[in-house]
Amino acid sequence: MKILITDSANSAAQKAAFFMQQFVIDKPNAVLGLATGGTMLKVYHHMIEFFKAGDFSYANVQSFNLDEYVGLAGTHPASYRYYMNENLFQHIDININNTHLPNGQSDDLPAEANRYENAIHQANGLDAILLGLGKNGHIGFNEPASSLASRTRLKTLAKSTREANMKYFKHIDDVPKYAITMGIKTILEAKNCILIATGESKAQAVVDMIEGPMSANCPASALQMHEYTTVILDKAAASKLKNLDYYHYVHPNGDEVNL
Ligand code: PGA
Numbered sequence: 368m369k370i371l372i373t374d375s376a377n378s379a380a381q382k383a384a385f386f387m388q389q390f391v392i393d394k395p396n397a398v399l400g401l402a403t404g405g406t407m408l409k410v411y412h413h414m415i416e417f418f419k420a421g422d423f424s425y426a427n428v429q430s431f432n433l434d435e436y437v438g439l440a441g442t443h444p445a446s447y448r449y450y451m452n453e454n455l456f457q458h459i460d461i462n463i464n465n466t467h468l469p470n471g472q473s474d475d476l477p478a479e480a481n482r483y484e485n486a487i488h489q490a491n492g493l494d495a496i497l498l499g500l501g502k503n504g505h506i507g508f509n510e511p512a513s514s515l516a517s518r519t520r521l522k523t524l525a526k527s528t529r530e531a532n533m534k535y536f537k538h539i540d541d542v543p544k545y546a547i548t549m550g551i552k553t554i555l556e557a558k559n560c561i562l563i564a565t566g567e568s569k570a571q572a573v574v575d576m577i578e579g580p581m582s583a584n585c586p587a588s589a590l591q592m593h594e595y596t597t598v599i600l601d602k603a604a605a606s607k608l609k610n611l612d613y614y615h616y617v618h619p620n621g622d623e624v625n626l
Pocket of ligand 1: 404
């Protein structure tokens with residue numbers, strides 16, 4: 368794992384945005400995996416800024432989001448389709464028909480999960496995937512005890528996840544109990560993984576992901592098996608790491624060093 372520790376949550380987001388932009392510059396028809404959540408708002412803010420200031424296009428990019436709630440229409444303000452349209456897609460030149468999320472309103476949710484997994488394969492897989500980290504170590508909605516070999520499927524959300532996402536709903540009872548999420552194996556098949564975590568509330572999950580044993584108890588620890596994972600942290604999220612000095616030594620200021 369490449370571990371980049373930046374001074375602030377904003378510089379971490381900027382760095383993640385820079386990586387995502389670079390994938391598109393290098394491969395204009397890149398297939399990107401995308402995430403939602405509070406942390407990503409800043410990442411998308413910077414991706415939009417870079418797009419407006421830059422000389423590149425998302426017109427031939429395809430995107431697949433990690434997950435979507437079961438039962439919410441894309442017009443529901445807390446749905447991930449709505450989030451993506453509002454916070455990224457409508458601000459860049461991506462073709463909305465090339466943006467994919469699972470259909471959480473499907474009549475046949477297991478079939479929809481299989482269709483989504485197959486659609487990723489038909490697109491020749493993900494060139495890069497952007498990931499957040501749950502306080503409980505989840506990536507996508509792969510909650511603790513998810514199979515490290517899992518594929519896109521229906522998943523029951525953990526109580527802590529529903530509580531963390533309560534802020535987007537009027538009442539805890541309104542937070543969906545289920546989601547369709549890419550599986551851990553689906554994520555590991557992406558050619559590059561970029562995970563961003565900021566804030567002290569993520570510090571323990573960061574330790575479990577990077578320095579803990581690989582375990583379904585911390586689904587993000589499966590990234591230890593991925594050849595090209597970059598973890599971008601701010602100081603607070605990195606604060607509990609045992610080998611912090613080493614990570615700073617390898618990448619001073621969170622920068623890449625060309626040898
Ligand atoms: P957050 O969510 O960015 O809102 O903390 C991250 C996640 O649960 O994956």
